[in-house]
Amino acid sequence: MTWSEMQPLLEQACWDTLYMVGWSTLIAVVGGLPLGILLVLTDRGGLLQNLAANKVIGQIVNIARSLPFIILMVALMSFTRWITGTTIGREAAIVPLAVGAIPFFARLVETAVREVDHGLVEAVQAMGGNTWTIVRKVLVPESLPSLISSTTTTVVALIGYSAMAGTVGAGGLGDIAIRYGYQRFETGLMWITVAILAVVISLIQFAGDYAARSLHRRGAHSGPAPRLRLLKAAS
Amino acid sequence: MITTTDLTKVYRARGREVTALDGVDLHVREGEVYGVIGQSGAGKSSLIRCVNLLERPTSGTVSVDGQDLTALAGRGPRAGKELRRARSRIGMVFQHFNLLSSRTVQDNVELPLEILGKTGKERSRKALELLDLVGLADQAKAYPAQLSGGQKQRVGIARALAGDPKVLLSDEATSALDPETTRSILALLRDLNRQLGLTVLLITHEMDVVKSVCDSAALMENGRIVESGTVSDLLATPGSELAAALFPLDGEASGADRTVVDVTFQGESATQPVISQLARTYNIDISILGAAIDTVGGLQVGRMRIELPGRYEDNVVPIGFLREKGLQIDVPGHESALVKEGAK
Numbered sequence: 001m002t003w004s005e006m007q008p009l010l011e012q013a014c015w016d017t018l019y020m021v022g023w024s025t026l027i028a029v030v031g032g033l034p035l036g037i038l039l040v041l042t043d044r045g046g047l048l049q050n051l052a053a054n055k056v057i058g059q060i061v062n063i064a065r066s067l068p069f070i071i072l073m074v075a076l077m078s079f080t081r082w083i084t085g086t087t088i089g090r091e092a093a094i095v096p097l098a099v100g101a102i103p104f105f106a107r108l109v110e111t112a113v114r115e116v117d118h119g120l121v122e123a124v125q126a127m128g129g130n131t132w133t134i135v136r137k138v139l140v141p142e143s144l145p146s147l148i149s150s151t152t153t154t155v156v157a158l159i160g161y162s163a164m165a166g167t168v169g170a171g172g173l174g175d176i177a178i179r180y181g182y183q184r185f186e187t188g189l190m191w192i193t194v195a196i197l198a199v200v201i202s203l204i205q206f207a208g209d210y211a212a213r214s215l216h217r218r219g220a221h222s223g224p225a226p227r228l229r230l231l232k233a234a235s
Numbered sequence: 236m237i238t239t240t241d242l243t244k245v246y247r248a249r250g251r252e253v254t255a256l257d258g259v260d261l262h263v264r265e266g267e268v269y270g271v272i273g274q275s276g277a278g279k280s281s282l283i284r285c286v287n288l289l290e291r292p293t294s295g296t297v298s299v300d301g302q303d304l305t306a307l308a309g310r311g312p313r314a315g316k317e318l319r320r321a322r323s324r325i326g327m328v329f330q331h332f333n334l335l336s337s338r339t340v341q342d343n344v345e346l347p348l349e350i351l352g353k354t355g356k357e358r359s360r361k362a363l364e365l366l367d368l369v370g371l372a373d374q375a376k377a378y379p380a381q382l383s384g385g386q387k388q389r390v391g392i393a394r395a396l397a398g399d400p401k402v403l404l405s406d407e408a409t410s411a412l413d414p415e416t417t418r419s420i421l422a423l424l425r426d427l428n429r430q431l432g433l434t435v436l437l438i439t440h441e442m443d444v445v446k447s448v449c450d451s452a453a454l455m456e457n458g459r460i461v462e463s464g465t466v467s468d469l470l471a472t473p474g475s476e477l478a479a480a481l482f483p484l485d486g487e488a489s490g491a492d493r494t495v496v497d498v499t500f501q502g503e504s505a506t507q508p509v510i511s512q513l514a515r516t517y518n519i520d521i522s523i524l525g526a527a528i529d530t531v532g533g534l535q536v537g538r539m540r541i542e543l544p545g546r547y548e549d550n551v552v553p554i555g556f557l558r559e560k561g562l563q564i565d566v567p568g569h570e571s572a573l574v575k576e577g578a579k
C-alpha cells in the first residue's frame with residue numbers, strides 16, 4: 001500500500017475517531033458530572049442524604065462500569081436503534097460509547113468532589129448558601145483541577161473503546177489498525193495508526209495535565225498531584 | 236443578643252451516643268465580646284455550631300437578635316429559606332479559614348454578597364471596603380494560597396462581615412496562628428467590636444485569648460457551662476476557677492500552722508494601703524508569696540498571695556478586716572466553706 005493510498009484512509013479515520021470521541025466525551029461530562037455530584041450529595045452525611053437513592057445510583061453505575069464495552073454495545077443495540085435509527089456507523093457508535101463513559105466519568109467526579117474540604121461547604125452554609133449554591137460555587141470550582149484530569153482520563157479511555165466501535169462499522173483509527181493491519185497484513189499502515197494514536201493520546205494527556213496543573217497552582221491544595229490522585233480514582 | 240436555653244446536643248454515630256451539650260444556658264449581651272473556654276471535647280464547637288444551626292440541637296432553643304432560630308424550619312441538614320436568611324446576618328470565622336482556593340481574595344469576600352443577590356458593582360465596592368478595614372486592600376487580587384495564616388484569617392473576617400452581621404461567631408480563629416499574629420487578629424476583633432458594635436462570641440482553649448479581648452467568659456466542662464459572667468464579676472467570685480486560671484498565683488505555705496490568703500484588688504480598693512494597716516492593727520507579720528498586676532478584659536487587676544501566721548481558725552478576724560476593706564479574699568483550701576457561707 002502506498003502513502004497516497006493510505007492518506008485518505010487515515011484522514012477519514014482520524015475524523016471518525018475525533019467525531020465519536022468528541023461527542024461521547026461531551027455526553028459523558030454532561031451526564032456524569034451531575035451523577036457524580038449526586039453520588040456525593042446523597043451519601044451518608046451528604047447535603048441531600050438519601051441512602052436508598054445513593055445505593056440505586058451506585059449500583060447502576062457499578063454494573064454499567066463492569067460490563068465489557070463490546071457487550072455493552074451489543075446489549076444496547078435496540079436502544080441505539082431507537083435513538084439514532086441505525087445500529088451501524090459513527091452515530092450509532094456514539095450511543096454505547098457515551099453510555100459506557102457516563103458511569104466511568106461519574107465515579108471519577110465522585111472521587112474528585114469528595115476531596116473538597118468539608119469546611120468550605122460549612123463556610124458557605126454559614127453564609128446562608130443553599131445546596132445548589134454550594135454545588136456551583138464550592139464543589140465544582142474547587143474540584144476543577146481534578147475534574148479536568150478526570151475528563152482527560154475519560155477521553156483516553158474513549159479512544160480505546162472507539163477502536164472496538166469499528167466492529168459496528170463506525171470507522172476510526174482503531175478500526176483501520178484492525179482491518180488493514182491485522183486482517184490484511186498491512187503492517188506499515190498498522191504501525192502508522194499506532195503512532196498516530198500514541199501521539200494523539202500523549203497530546204491529550206499533556207494538554208489535560210497542563211490545564212489541571214495551571215489551575216492547581218494557584219490553589220493551596222496539599223496532597224498528591226492531580227495525576228496521582230487520578231490513578232487512584234481510576235483503579 | 237444570643238440566648239440559648241437548655242440546649243442539648245447528642246451525637247448518634249453507629250449506635251454510640253455522645254452528649255456534646257448537656258443543658259447549656261448561654262446569654263451573650265449586645266455589643267460584648269464573649270469567650271467560651273474549655274478543654275478539648277468540652278463541647279465548645281458543638282455550642283457555637285448550634286448557634287447558627289450548622290448543627291441542629293437535639294433539644295432547647297437558640298435565639299439570635301430576638302429571632303428564635305430553632306423555630307425556623309429546615310429538615311435534616313437542609314436549611315429552609317428563613318434560616319438561610321438568618322444565617323447571612325451571622326458572620327462566622329473558622330480555625331482553618333475555609334477560604335475557597337479557586338477564588339481571589341476579593342472574590343472570596345464577595346461570595347456572601349453573591350448569595351445575598353447583590354449586583355457586581357455593589358459587591359466589589361463592599362468587598363474592597365472590607366478588605367481595607369482588615370488591612371488587606373493591596374491583596375485583593377491575590378489567591379489565598381499566596382497569603383500567610385494571619386492574612387488568610389483577615390480575609391475570613393472580612394468575608395464574615397460582608398453581610399453586615401450584628402453577630403460574629405469565631406471557632407478557634409487564632410488557634411492555627413503564632414502568638415504575635417494571634418495578638419493582631421484579636422486586636423482586630425476588638426476594634427471591630429468597638430467600631431461596629433459587633434457582638435462577638437468566640438471559642439478558644441487559650442486563656443490568653445479570654446484575658447486580652449473578652450468582656451465576659453464562660454467555662455465549659457463535659458458539655459455544661461460550669462461558670463460564666465463578666466470578667467470583673469468572675470474575678471470577684473470567691474473560688475472561681477476561671478478567675479484563678481485567668482490570673483494564676485502560686486506560692487506554697489511555708490508551714491502547717493500558717494494560712495495562705497489570696498487578695499484581689501480591683502478599682503478603688505487597689506489604692507488603699509491595706510496590707511500595712513493589717514500588719515499594724517493586728518500586730519502580725521505578713522509575708523508575700525507572690526503578686527502580680529495585669530489587665531484583664533481592659534480592667535486593671537492586682538492579685539497578691541500572702542501568708543499569715545497561725546491556722547485559718549486563728550485568722551478569721553484579720554481576714555474579716557480585709558473583706559471589710561472591700562477586697563476579694565480567697566483562702567485556698569477553704570474555698571468550699573466560704574462559697575457555702577456566701578450562698579447563705
Ligand SMILES: Nc1ncnc2c1ncn2[C@@H]1O[C@H](COP(=O)(O)OP(=O)(O)OP(=O)(O)O)[C@@H](O)[C@H]1O
Nearest residue numbers: 246248253255274275276277278279280281282440
Ligand atoms: N459530628 C460528630 N459526631 C459524633 N460526635 C461528635 C461530633 N462532633 C463532635 N462530637 C463529639 O462531641 C464532643 C464535643 O465535641 P466538640 O467538637 O464540641 O468539642 P470542643 O470543645 O470543640 O473540642 P476541641 O477543643 O477539641 O475543638 C466530643 O466528645 C466529640 O467527640
Ligand SMILES: [Mg+2]
Nearest residue numbers: 279280281407
Ligand atoms: Mg472545637
